Amino acid sequence: xxxxxxAAKVLSVTDLTPNVRQLIALPxxxxxxxxxxxxxSLKLPVETKPPLNRAYSLATPESPSxxxxxxxxxxxxxxGSGYLYGLRAGDDLALSGPYGNFVLPKLLDRELLFITRxxxxxxxxxxxxxxYAHRDAPPVLVIAVSPAEDELIYHYEFLSLAMTHTSFRxxxxxxxxxxxxxxxxxxxxxxxxDGKPKVIPLVxxxxxxxxxxxxYFIEAGYDRKEVxxxxxx
Numbered sequence: 001x002x003x004x005x006x007a008a009k010v011l012s013v014t015d016l017t018p019n020v021r022q023l024i025a026l027p028x029x030x031x032x033x034x035x036x037x038x039x040x041s042l043k044l045p046v047e048t049k050p051p052l053n054r055a056y057s058l059a060t061p062e063s064p065s066x067x068x069x070x071x072x073x074x075x076x077x078x079x080g081s082g083y084l085y086g087l088r089a090g091d092d093l094a095l096s097g098p099y100g101n102f103v104l105p106k107l108l109d110r111e112l113l114f115i116t117r118x119x120x121x122x123x124x125x126x127x128x129x130x131x132y133a134h135r136d137a138p139p140v141l142v143i144a145v146s147p148a149e150d151e152l153i154y155h156y157e158f159l160s161l162a163m164t165h166t167s168f169r170x171x172x173x174x175x176x177x178x179x180x181x182x183x184x185x186x187x188x189x190x191x192x193x194d195g196k197p198k199v200i201p202l203v204x205x206x207x208x209x210x211x212x213x214x215x216y217f218i219e220a221g222y223d224r225k226e227v228x229x230x231x232x233x
Contacts (some may be wrong), residue, residue, distance in 0.1 A: 117205025
C-alpha cells in the first residue's frame with residue numbers, strides 16, 4: 001500500500017559542503033514514524049510529467065517535534081537537485097514515506113562496520129546518532145569515502161564522536177572515482193577483516209562502489225544476507 005503524500009514546510013537550509021545541502025522540514029499533516037536508515041520520497045513539481053520522485057535518506061532520528069533532516073548533493077544539470085537547491089525557509093515540499101530496509105539489525109552482537117560513499121553517509125549518520133543516544137552502543141567503525149576533502153560531510157561531528165567514545169572509530173578517505181574508492185576501501189579492510197572475527201557490514205553508496213565491496217565480503221566468507229546494502233544512482 002502506497003504511503004500518503006503530505007506537505008511539509010521547509011524550516012531551514014544549510015550548506016554542509018560546497019556541493020551538499022541540508023534541509024530541515026516539518027510535515028504539516030502528521031508526524032512520520034521511521035527507523036534510522038530509512039528514506040522519504042520527495043514529489044518535485046518539475047519535468048514534463050510532474051511530480052518527479054526522488055528518494056532521500058533521513059539524517060537524524062525521530063524527534064519529538066517531528067522535524068525531518070534531509071541531505072542532498074548538487075548534481076550538474078540535475079533537475080531534482082536544481083529544484084531543491086532553489087528552496088528556502090518557508091517553502092512547501094511534498095513527501096511520502098518512510099521507505100527502505102537499510103536499517104540496524106535487531107541483534108547487535110558484533111562490531112558494526114559502516115562503509116559509505118559520499119552522501120551514502122546520510123542514513124549511517126542517522127543510525128550512529130540513534131546508537132549513541134544510548135550508553136550500551138556496540139563498537140562502531142565508519143569508513144566514509146568522499147570525492148574531495150572539502151566534501152566530507154559531518155566530518156568534524158564524526159571526529160568529535162571518535163574522540164569522546166572509545167567504542168567509535170572513524171576513517172575518512174578521499175577518492176574521485178568509484179574504482180579508486182573501492183581499491184582504497186579494500187586496502188583498509190583487509191587487515192580488519194581477513195582472518196578476524198566477523199563484523200556486521202552495512203554498505204551504502206553508488207552501485208559501482210557497493211557491488212564490488214559486497215563481493216569482497218562474500219569472498220571473505222560472509223553470507224550474502226550478512227551484508228546489508230543500499231545503493232543510489
